[in-house]
Structures are given as C-alpha cells and as structure tokens.
Amino acid sequence: MITEPQSAGTPVEQSDPTRARLIEAAGQVFAEHGYQAATIRDICTRAGANVAAVNYHFRDKAGLYVAVLKNSMSASGQPEPKDIAAAGGTPEASLRLMIGAMLRRMNSNVTGRTCHMRIMVHEMAQPTEAFPRVVEEIIGPNYLAMRHILSKLLDKPADHDLTRLCAHSVIGQVVHYAHAGPVIALLWPDLKMTPERLDAVAAHISEFSLQAIQHLKETHSHE
Amino acid sequence: MITEPQSAGTPVEQSDPTRARLIEAAGQVFAEHGYQAATIRDICTRAGANVAAVNYHFRDKAGLYVAVLKNSMSASGQPEPKDIAAAGGTPEASLRLMIGAMLRRMNSNVTGRTCHMRIMVHEMAQPTEAFPRVVEEIIGPNYLAMRHILSKLLDKPADHDLTRLCAHSVIGQVVHYAHAGPVIALLWPDLKMTPERLDAVAAHISEFSLQAIQHLKETHSHE
DNA sequence: GACAAATTCAAACAACTGTTTTAATCTGGT
DNA sequence: ACCAGATTAAAACAGTTGTTTGAATTTGTC
Structure with missing residues (x-):
C-alpha cells in the first residue's frame, strides 16, 4: 500500500x-x-x-x-447485495433477492468473498483499526439498502426504530448461518450447505421475515 | 484443574x-x-x-x-434460559421468556456471564479444543429447549427441518445483538442497550418470530 | 553487453510468548 | 519453636513473532 x-x-x-x-x-x-x-x-x-x-x-x-x-x-466477483435489491421489482421480491444474495455471498467459498466474511468474524471478536472503515464502506450501504426495502414494506421511514429492528431481525437470521457455522455444524450435523440447501434456507428466512413484517405493519399502522 | x-x-x-x-x-x-x-x-x-x-x-x-x-x-448467577422456558405456561409465553432470558444473558455485564458470551465469540472465530464441549454442554441444551417450544407452536417434531430452521431464525436474531454489537453500535449509534431497551428488543423479536411461526404452521400444516 | 533501478534473498535483530527451574516464603500441625 | 509440605517469587529457558539489514539477483533501458 x-x-x-x-x-x-x-x-x-x-x-x-x-x-x-x-x-x-x-x-x-x-x-x-x-x-x-x-x-x-x-x-x-x-x-x-x-x-x-x-x-x-x-x-x-x-x-x-x-x-x-x-x-x-x-474486486467484485458478484454484484453487491444492495445492487441486486435496487434493481426494481416489488419490495417483497427485492427482499427475497437481497436475502438470497447475502446468504450466498457469506457462505460462498470464492477466495475474494468468503475471506471477506471470515475476516469480519475475526474483526467482530477482535476489532482492528480498520474495523470502523470496513463497517462504513461495506456493511453500511447494504444495511441502508435493506432499510429502504423494509421502509416500503412497513410504510415507515428508513430510520424508524421499527424499520431498524426489522432490518436487524432479517440480517441476524442471515448472518447467523455464516457466523455460527461451526456451532450449527455440531448441533445440526445433517445440514450440508449445498447451493440447493442455501436456496432453501434463503426461502425460509424470506417467508419467515415477510410474514412477520406484514403483521408488524398492520399492528403499527396508526403510530 | x-x-x-x-x-x-x-x-x-x-x-x-x-x-x-x-x-x-x-x-x-x-x-x-x-x-x-x-x-x-x-x-x-x-x-x-x-x-x-x-x-x-x-x-x-x-x-x-x-x-x-x-x-x-x-457458577450460575441467573437461571439458564432453558429452565426459564420449561417452567410451564403456553408455548407462546415460554418463547417470549426464553428470548428475553437469552438476550439479557448475552448482553449482561456480569463477570461470569458476559465473559461467557465474549469467549464464545472468540471460539467462533478461532475454535479451541474446548469448543465442541462448550457447544454440547452450554448451547446444546438451550437449543433443544428452544426446539421443544417451537415443536409445540408448529405442531412438528423437534428435529423436523422446519422446526430447526425456525429455531435458527429465532436464535440468529437474538445472538445478533451480542455478536454484532460493535457493528450495530456504529450503524445505529442511538441504540443504547439499557435494560428497558433490551426488553423492547426482546418484545420485538418475540412478536416478529411468533407471527412468522404462526403463519408457517398454517402453510405447512398438511405435510 | 553495461548500467541503474527494482526486486529478492538469507540472516540477524529485539521483543515477546509459554513454560520451567530453583530458591525463598508462608502455612498448619506437633 | 520446629518442621514438612504448600505456596510464592525471581530468573532464566527455548521458541516464535514482526521487522530490518545488506548483499545478491533480476529487470528494464540505453
């Protein structure tokens, strides 16, 4: 450098x-x-x-x-999740696409990418001086894109507490499979992260989240 | 030793x-x-x-x-989440209690406990030889208790794929606040993890999850 | 082919690590 | 008070770390 x-x-x-x-x-x-x-x-x-x-x-x-x-x-091998999601379509479709993109990206074994996730896991445990910058430049934009999608789904501002809470609920589910991979491998030995399995997990998280979000929109509609 | x-x-x-x-x-x-x-x-x-x-x-x-x-x-300062949940009541109430207990436990600053979580974060990044044992003895029982609750809510066996996927969805949301704490602190500076805020987050995760689970039960009822 | 810069190499540097050794100190029982 | 065992203390050990040095080698250019 x-x-x-x-x-x-x-x-x-x-x-x-x-x-x-x-x-x-x-x-x-x-x-x-x-x-x-x-x-x-x-x-x-x-x-x-x-x-x-x-x-x-x-x-x-x-x-x-x-x-x-x-x-x-x-070095972008595949497009960023935020770009995938921003490519038009209904908010529901965007959320599904983004969840799938994030999940694939974090669990892919491409050198320039899975490293990316593993390094972040280490940064989480022991942040270096580069940590704030990585958060701002890599995670921040995707976090914002996620909130924009949820903002439409919830009919709330992107920086509303409910929007942020839901964003963390979705991201938490996705990140969990990459972050707690070693734990999951021990607790659920039958789970092999094949591409098909990955799609199934992405579909589950999407269904799980969309239903929750739809309900939360209704119960918080008059605030 | x-x-x-x-x-x-x-x-x-x-x-x-x-x-x-x-x-x-x-x-x-x-x-x-x-x-x-x-x-x-x-x-x-x-x-x-x-x-x-x-x-x-x-x-x-x-x-x-x-x-x-x-x-x-x-050295158990507070009861295990699995014990809190197993103390009777409806499955919905048990899930709420367990989510709250896990969230509080992982974000509390008691020496014997928050260490526990921080150490696990390090084990996730770089597992030691003690890793499998910690997973089996600490995480395993709580994972099982969670699956038993979800089993009742979903009307599926505890080791059904849907039950496990939902368990990971709930756990992923909860763990996220402890694991990605440094990231969240940068992305959402206004979020202070006071006890009240912790309860609010627990309530959100509970609502989010219960609604999703109820819907998934209906759509998967005839399998 | 010769020259100068860019690049590689082996070796060594000081600082730090976990561990061990040996002696000094403290403790409780007679 | 004495003594055997338990406990502490200072020092040194061998190994590894990031970093630097200075010479050897390669590379591009005239």
Whole structure:
C-alpha cells in the first residue's frame, strides 16, 4: 500500500506476481486466523515469497492487511447485495433477492468473498483499526439498502426504530448461518450447505421475515 | 484443574485467593482477547500473582482456560434460559421468556456471564479444543429447549427441518445483538442497550418470530 | 553487453510468548 | 519453636513473532 514498487508511472498494480500472490495468500491466512494470529511467515510461505517481501511491498503487516481489505472491497466477483435489491421489482421480491444474495455471498467459498466474511468474524471478536472503515464502506450501504426495502414494506421511514429492528431481525437470521457455522455444524450435523440447501434456507428466512413484517405493519399502522 | 493444591482433603477450592483471582482475571482477559491472544503475564498482573502461579495451579494456559470455562458453566448467577422456558405456561409465553432470558444473558455485564458470551465469540472465530464441549454442554441444551417450544407452536417434531430452521431464525436474531454489537453500535449509534431497551428488543423479536411461526404452521400444516 | 533501478534473498535483530527451574516464603500441625 | 509440605517469587529457558539489514539477483533501458 504505502510503498509503490515498479517505476512510478505504473497505472495499476497488475504485472506484479509476488505482490498479488502476497495479497491472495494473506487473504486466506487472515480469514483463517485473524489479523493478530496470522503470521507473515505463514503468508509468505504460501505465497512463495520471502518474509522481507511484505516489508518491501506493504511496509508492514498492517499495510498488507489493509491491502487485503481494499482488494476484497474492490474486486467484485458478484454484484453487491444492495445492487441486486435496487434493481426494481416489488419490495417483497427485492427482499427475497437481497436475502438470497447475502446468504450466498457469506457462505460462498470464492477466495475474494468468503475471506471477506471470515475476516469480519475475526474483526467482530477482535476489532482492528480498520474495523470502523470496513463497517462504513461495506456493511453500511447494504444495511441502508435493506432499510429502504423494509421502509416500503412497513410504510415507515428508513430510520424508524421499527424499520431498524426489522432490518436487524432479517440480517441476524442471515448472518447467523455464516457466523455460527461451526456451532450449527455440531448441533445440526445433517445440514450440508449445498447451493440447493442455501436456496432453501434463503426461502425460509424470506417467508419467515415477510410474514412477520406484514403483521408488524398492520399492528403499527396508526403510530 | 490438574494440580489440586492445598492438603488433599479440601472439599472445594474456596479458601484459595490466588487460584480464584486467577480464574477471575483470566475470564476477563480471555473474554477480551480470546485464548490465543491472551497472555498469561497480563492475566497474572491483573490477578496480582506470579507467572509461575498458573503453572502451579493449572499446569498451563490451556488448563487455566478450561478452569475458566468450567467456572463459567457452573457458577450460575441467573437461571439458564432453558429452565426459564420449561417452567410451564403456553408455548407462546415460554418463547417470549426464553428470548428475553437469552438476550439479557448475552448482553449482561456480569463477570461470569458476559465473559461467557465474549469467549464464545472468540471460539467462533478461532475454535479451541474446548469448543465442541462448550457447544454440547452450554448451547446444546438451550437449543433443544428452544426446539421443544417451537415443536409445540408448529405442531412438528423437534428435529423436523422446519422446526430447526425456525429455531435458527429465532436464535440468529437474538445472538445478533451480542455478536454484532460493535457493528450495530456504529450503524445505529442511538441504540443504547439499557435494560428497558433490551426488553423492547426482546418484545420485538418475540412478536416478529411468533407471527412468522404462526403463519408457517398454517402453510405447512398438511405435510 | 553495461548500467541503474527494482526486486529478492538469507540472516540477524529485539521483543515477546509459554513454560520451567530453583530458591525463598508462608502455612498448619506437633 | 520446629518442621514438612504448600505456596510464592525471581530468573532464566527455548521458541516464535514482526521487522530490518545488506548483499545478491533480476529487470528494464540505453
């Protein structure tokens, strides 16, 4: 991040194998062990690079970490959940799409993405200095998109308490399968997260939530 | 745990200040930094003990960790959520009570309890060898109690897929406020987790879930 | 092919980790 | 008061960590 190798005129860091390999390997290791427990020797071994390479390319471990986060934010393999949801349609359909997109994204094993979720789990347990920024830039927009959908469904402002509570109810259900994955695997051994199963879970959460929301709209309609 | 100091006839470890202080301090440090990132020097400093004390009383760091977990399991300040729920009443009332108990328990700042939750968050990010046992002994019983309640509400067996999915929907909502606490604090700064607010959140989750469950019961009644 | 910059490498640095050792101190029973 | 065992204390151990150094090597350019 800090040091910019190659002659200064390079527009993007593309033709740098070790730098890219370092980010790739670091993404895996950070996702697996978290920032603190990850060792740069482990990262460099997987990347086939020397330990001094991280100092040369990223100055230090923290620099490598933010490079991984930046890469994880920009390198979009699939569209963001908020974009999926904003593509028109009824609010009900948008909510279903968004729930499915979030669930797939958090449980997919694509390198640039599942890392993303695993790293967030570690950030939750032990926030680094990059935490507020990640929340603001990655989670914030999706949270806002979710509230806009619920705002239409509930006929309340997006920052109304009921809207926020419902947003957390939906997000809580979705995040739970990624966050408490190890626990669920022990409590419900038969649950294999195949793509079909993922769709079934998404359908359940959608039904569960839409019915609850519809009822809450009626009981809170006169406030 | 392994070594049993004091003359062998001591019934319970009560008159041991340093051992108790060690467990107390370790609970805080483990909850804050997790098992790996916690240092025994930090623990011993807070406990006012020598570093060798952990070796003497618990053999090693892992022994101290399981001692903390055991203490956290046995030392029950408040009744377990599963016991609260099992105390009769309608299934609806039981679910409300259980949601409230879980939410309060996971967000309370009592030493022996909030540690419990914080430690679990760390276990989720980086499971230790004690992880399966903690899941089985602490989470498992409450998960089962929740499924029994939902079984009555849904008129399905406790291990039916729908029952389990609903259990995870409820648990996911509850756990979310404890697990994603740092994120929520940034996304919803106005939310202060006062006891009253906690009750309001519990009421919301209860309403949200009960309505969804009632609807799911109707749509799945002929399976 | 030669030169200068960019990049890689092996080695070492200081700081910190969990653990152990050895001696000193405290404790309760006679 | 004495003594054996329980408990504490200071110091050092071996291992790992992130980081740095300085030389070797590669790379692009004239």
